[in-house]
Amino acid sequence: MTNQEHRAQTILAIDFGAATTRANLFDVVEGVYRHIATGEAPSTFGAPYRDVLEGLRHALEDIQAVTGRRLYSDQNPIISPVDPDGHGVDLVTATSSGGPALRAVLVGLLPQFSLAAAARATEGAHLQIVETLSLTDGRTPQQQLDAVYRARPELIVFAGGKDDGARESVLRLTETIGLACYRLGGGERQVVYAGNAALKDKVSSLLSTIADVHIAPNVQPTLGAVTTLSAGQELARATIAARAGSIGGLREMAAYSQGRLLPTAQAAGVLLQFMSKGTTPWRRILYADVGSQSTAVIAAIDGKLNLRVDPDLGVGLSAAATLRSEGLEAFARWLPGEPAVDAIRDFVETKSRVAPHTVPVNADDLYAEAALARAALRGSLRRARGITNRHDLIIGGGATLANTPHPGLAALILLDALNPVGATLLMLDRHHLVPTLGATAYFNPLAPVQVLENGGLLTLGTALSLGTTGRATSALAHGKLTDEDGGTVDFEITAGVLKTLPLSAGRSARLTVKPRRDVDAGAGPGRAVNTRVLGGSLGVVLDGRGRPCQPPTDPAERAEALQTWMHALTEG
Amino acid sequence: MAGATEVLVTEGQRVASGDVIARGEVTDAHQLLDLAARVGVRADKLEPYLLKREGDLIKKGEAVARKRGLLGTSRSATAPADSRLVLLDGGKALLASVRPVELRAGLPGTVVGPTSGGVVTIETAGAVLSGVWGNGRDDFSVLRMQTAEPGTVLHGGLLEASLRGAVVAGGSVLDAGFFEGLAEIEVSGLILGRISTSLLAAAEKAPFPVLVVEGFGEGGFSLPVFALLNGNAGREVWLNACAWDRNGSDRPEAIIPLPANNAPLLPVGGPLVEGKRVRILRGPEAGRVGHITGLSDRPMLLPSGIRARLAVIALDDVPGQRPTVSAPFANLELLI
Structure with missing residues (x-):
């Protein structure tokens, strides 16, 4: 970190999403970093611009209009450092999740070991896996070469052998990869090698004349031990390098951000890891970001990260792919009434191909948008491995959640899709601060902390969710909420009911709950919970709908239930 | 085209739709031959025994390397299939089975700009109709x-032999059988206003190009699109029913070449301003076309509860009437 980066006062943090380019301006006000303004504009990855700087300019215009501070000029997409007239910013950070998912090939020695580890390492990257190779896939080296040639990857992730382990097999696969890269020719194909460390120099020398080789720590240094985090970071660098070669403007942005143009999910992971390490009261954090093209669920527990990005799950460009992956029922169960199957397919296909970045105009449209968000989030969580339903804090992000007409709908989508159990604080990232602050943390760790402490995220409130699968109608739990002034509210949670108790943002209260013997309030079936909870714009949410939350199958009952739940969180 | 490509046209040359503008080859499969092992020498001693060089085309059974022994014996490494030698390295040869391909112009026009780097740009004056699916x-x-x-639903009763070789246009299609009927007649293409997603699989299998202009579900062409097609019936049309790549430059489209009139190129995109023609993409008025008559300067409340800046649009797809509706900026597509 240079002195200039450390002293930086005015920070511009940019995220290039598939649908929207967002720019956040942070500055020091009365000695503390604060979020000053956000600018948004449609992203310009695609035709006719194919240059992200066009969308950025419009996003910066928003900020200039609010702050009066000039951020770009005819000569410079961004004025940095600050010029003698006080225009511009001290520091620029950038993240990107837009553009098509990179076509990637995974290579490993054995499917159940190194190939599985390679797959694990790529879960946080915006990739489309188009081919996999292993020693036991039943194909000759020539057939493997043909397969890679036909797949035309932009990125190859090569994991193979434990450290000081297999040598000839790794080199045989290296030859196949090398020949494929040679035949594919042109471009800057990226190869990430995360295999036997003893061979890293050999592999690099064999491939570096025909590909851009990134050497990462072995994802499986010993048999059975999988360490994907470091490989994930190298993969992030390779991903951005590949994107910068094909998407206009990203190279310039990488230069502005001192070479640290990060994938959006990786940057979000940096902040969540930091937050869960003891810098905040929350040790188990889940971030759920549903976008137009992709969905990310990132869990951070005591600094350990579990990061998953699904480039085929989303509410806009990927709406049709979401329906194909999750099935019609995963979408239709969240719609009131009984829409025709063809009508649902027509709506989703239109959303995906014709109108991916549009906004809902009426109530039916809003239900459909929220249903897509639930299906995408549930799908991503289902695919993720090792993420439980116990969280201290859930943060919702992405345009669908951030732009809901009422924050209660965002909370409802999070509860329905993620099915937390126990007391969980819900927050909403309306300005996409989690990834942008994550990228900033590399250069200035103080800024994220101070921005978050000063209300950067909207606190929705604490949800107490009861884990029960029964269809009982009797009371599931009784409890008491005691606020800081000693005022108490006694409550009962009945099956199928969602309701709120008032507790303002910035206030805390003591929550005591005694669940029924077969009901889990977060401490295990039948065990009482006594915890301090924070209020928010919704107060305290009491959720007795069971886990997983399943709306009634009868159309009339479902319509009534969905409306009742919506009203419970949006009519307060 | 991958590999060696020969461009057959030059800048300024006029081309017809069927003209071949480039030739090249595509690779079907690879073979890796260990030449050194087959002729029985060390890899670094192979050079004198090589009969072929990189780039050579080799017939099946032809020797790539040969070492003669005593008494007229020899050891050879031969090509297992007709192929091109694409790499010689480390005593091994990489052979690629290739087949020739030709690229045709697709539409009449003039070659503009340099043709270096395997890129040919053809310019033609005409009408472009952008679609949503191909x-x-x-x-x-x-x-x-x-x-x-505009909303006519095409069905089997409309099939007739005179459609052979034509690009057919209609509002929508009744059932999957219609695609089979068109295939039997051997039409050259189909332009639809809308299509039900239940018929996409049949459209995908059709042996002719299918272009969908407006969207998915019930309905047909919007009035302006119908008027454009109707006004050009009988003209030649290039139907490029490619998949829509939103991140790239490929969008399904129909191009109707028209006599050049030296008219200036129409601007693409630009800001939303009064007078611009737009298509509404979402909501009860989805698919309708009109002109912007007003723009809100602050976000307004929609029935969904979302606040968004709105455009007031005078619809021009109802003959004799100009009803107005409003729609969020985000839900509008700018038309030329």
Whole structure:
């Protein structure tokens, strides 16, 4: 970190999403970093611009209009450092999740070991896996070469052998990869090698004349031990390098951000890891970001990260792919009434191909948008491995959640899709601060902390969710909420009911709950919970709908239930 | 085209739709031959025994390397298939089975700009109709309107032998059997206003290009699109029914070449301002077309509860009437 980066006062943090380019301006006000303004504009990855700087300019215009501070000029997409007239910013950070998912090939020695580890390492990257190779896939080296040639990857992730382990097999696969890269020719194909460390120099020398080789720590240094985090970071660098070669403007942005143009999910992971390490009261954090093209669920527990990005799950460009992956029922169960199957397919296909970045105009449209968000989030969580339903804090992000007409709908989508159990604080990232602050943390760790402490995220409130699968109608739990002034509210949670108790943002209260013997309030079936909870714009949410939350199958009952739940969180 | 490509046209040259503008080859499969092992020498001693060089085309059974022994014996490494030698390295040869391909112009026009780097740009004056879905095929032929109204649903009763070789246009399609009927007649293409998603699989399998212009579900052409097609019936149309790549430059489209009139190129995109023609993409008025008559300067409340800046649009797709509706900026597509 240079002195200039450390002293930086005015920070511009940019995220290039598939649908929207967002720019956040942070500055020091009365000695503390604060979020000053956000600018948004449609992203310009695609035709006719194919240059992200066009969308950025419009996003910066928003900020200039609010702050009066000039951020770009005819000569410079961004004025940095600050010029003698006080225009511009001290520091620029950038993240990107837009553009098509990179076509990637995974290579490993054995499917159940190194190939599985390679797959694990790529879960946080915006990739489309188009081919996999292993020693036991039943194909000759020539057939493997043909397969890679036909797949035309932009990125190859090569994991193979434990450290000081297999040598000839790794080199045989290296030859196949090398020949494929040679035949594919042109471009800057990226190869990430995360295999036997003893061979890293050999592999690099064999491939570096025909590909851009990134050497990462072995994802499986010993048999059975999988360490994907470091490989994930190298993969992030390779991903951005590949994107910068094909998407206009990203190279310039990488230069502005001192070479640290990060994938959006990786940057979000940096902040969540930091937050869960003891810098905040929350040790188990889940971030759920549903976008137009992709969905990310990132869990951070005591600094350990579990990061998953699904480039085929989303509410806009990927709406049709979401329906194909999750099935019609995963979408239709969240719609009131009984829409025709063809009508649902027509709506989703239109959303995906014709109108991916549009906004809902009426109530039916809003239900459909929220249903897509639930299906995408549930799908991503289902695919993720090792993420439980116990969280201290859930943060919702992405345009669908951030732009809901009422924050209660965002909370409802999070509860329905993620099915937390126990007391969980819900927050909403309306300005996409989690990834942008994550990228900033590399250069200035103080800024994220101070921005978050000063209300950067909207606190929705604490949800107490009861884990029960029964269809009982009797009371599931009784409890008491005691606020800081000693005022108490006694409550009962009945099956199928969602309701709120008032507790303002910035206030805390003591929550005591005694669940029924077969009901889990977060401490295990039948065990009482006594915890301090924070209020928010919704107060305290009491959720007795069971886990997983399943709306009634009868159309009339479902319509009534969905409306009742919506009203419970949006009519307060 | 991958590999060696020969461009056959030059800047300024006029081309017809069927003209071959480039030749090249595509690789079907690879073979890796260990030449050194087969002729029985060390890899670094192979050079004197090589009979072929990189780039050479080799027939099946032809020797790539040969070492003669005593008494007229020899050891050879031969090509297992007709192929091109693409790499010689470390005593091994990489052979690629290739087949020739030709690239045709697709539409009449003039080659503009340099043709270096394997890129040929053809310019033509005409009307462009951007679509939303294509089945991955393309063709060039005469446009036949098989519809008297924008919303006409095409069905088997409308099939006739005179459609052979034509690009047929209609509001929508009744069932999957219609695609089979068109295939039997051997039409050159189909332009639809809308299509039900339940018929996409049949459209994908059709042996001719299928272009969908407006969207998915019930309905047909919007009035302006219908008027454009109707006004050009009988002209030749290039139907490029590629898949829509929103991140790239491929969008399914129909191009109707028109006599050049030296008219300036129409601007693409630009800001939303009063007078611009737009198509509404979402909501009860989805698919309708009109002109912007007003823009809100602050976000307004929609029935969904969302606040968004709105455009007031005078619809011009109802003959004799100009009803106005409002729609969020985000839900509008700018038309030329």
